[in-house]
Amino acid sequence: MEQETERALVARLRAGDASAFDAIYDAYRARLFAYLLRMARHREVAEDLLEETWLRLITHPPPADAELKLTPWLFTVARNLFLSWSRWRLLDAERVGELARMTLRAPPPPGPLDEVARGEREQALEQALARLPARAREALLLVGVEGLTPGEAAAVCGIAPEAMRARLMRARRLLAHEMSDAASEEAG
Amino acid sequence: MTTPGDLDRFTAAALAGLGPHDLSRPEAEALRARCHAALAVRRRRGGTRATAWRTLYDRVLEPAAIALLGGAVLVTTVLRAVAILTGRVA
Numbered sequence: 001m002e003q004e005t006e007r008a009l010v011a012r013l014r015a016g017d018a019s020a021f022d023a024i025y026d027a028y029r030a031r032l033f034a035y036l037l038r039m040a041r042h043r044e045v046a047e048d049l050l051e052e053t054w055l056r057l058i059t060h061p062p063p064a065d066a067e068l069k070l071t072p073w074l075f076t077v078a079r080n081l082f083l084s085w086s087r088w089r090l091l092d093a094e095r096v097g098e099l100a101r102m103t104l105r106a107p108p109p110p111g112p113l114d115e116v117a118r119g120e121r122e123q124a125l126e127q128a129l130a131r132l133p134a135r136a137r138e139a140l141l142l143v144g145v146e147g148l149t150p151g152e153a154a155a156v157c158g159i160a161p162e163a164m165r166a167r168l169m170r171a172r173r174l175l176a177h178e179m180s181d182a183a184s185e186e187a188g
Numbered sequence: 189m190t191t192p193g194d195l196d197r198f199t200a201a202a203l204a205g206l207g208p209h210d211l212s213r214p215e216a217e218a219l220r221a222r223c224h225a226a227l228a229v230r231r232r233r234g235g236t237r238a239t240a241w242r243t244l245y246d247r248v249l250e251p252a253a254i255a256l257l258g259g260a261v262l263v264t265t266v267l268r269a270v271a272i273l274t275g276r277v278a
Contacts, residue, residue, distance in 0.1 A: 016230060018224050018228075025223065029210065038209075047211065050219070051219055054219065058223060059226070059230060121202075122207060140203060144202075
């Protein structure tokens with residue numbers, strides 16, 4: 001979606017135009033849901049966070065000015081909601097142990113992603129992504145899957161573009177490592 | 189080819205080829221309906237400008253008014269207490 005079109009849509013949305021909302025919703029729903037599903041790794045959580053993201057767009061839409069870039073704006077909102085959920089989860093005493101094990105990158109249990117993954121190669125990639133630390137995963141998702149530039153992804157994550165490039169380098173290495181580990185486990 | 193900070197061609201192609209994920213059609217339509225309802229509520233309240241005014245009122249004006257009132261009561265109470273303790277009031 002071009003920036004000019006996005007600006008016009010957001011201006012109409014700010015005036016309460018439902019068809020403008022529909023255009024944005026249809027263009028971004030699947031992308032945001034896939035991002036949230038791969039970050040949260042729970043379908044119900046991803047659905048809740050997706051709804052929150054849209055409600056945030058409705059109640060606090062971005063200004064429809066020359067600076068507007070809707071893609072990074074929407075992914076920033078989705079990311080912040082995911083981080084809030086993660087913090088809440090961290091505070092849930094019963095899950096502290098579980099989260100500590102997650103950060104040690106234990107393989108996650110088979111989830112909805114496994115069911116819909118197409119082909120072994122894609123399934124292996126989905127599982128390798130799911131095992132990555134959240135920061136590495138989000139860098140690869142934003143740039144590799146969603147097609148944001150490293151600069152836009154850096155803005156979404158609130159870091160400098162150089163830091164995002166470094167994060168991408170590390171993430172790519174980690175992903176390759178995870179993929180080769182999975183391949184050698186299968187061979188062995 | 190690998191360039192510093194960017195994804196190499198293999199990783200980029202693999203990630204870009206990952207399958208899509210989306211809500212089912214009924215879920216997507218139900219969510220759309222809930223969002224339309226929220227949009228209608230905002231429209232009735234007067235759109236973004238009214239929302240901005242409401243936010244300003246909720247976050248700045250109302251707390252400031254309460255703080256001023258509370259401060260005035262506190263100062264009055266302290267002044268009266270001092271007056272009583274120093275015997276200026278019978």
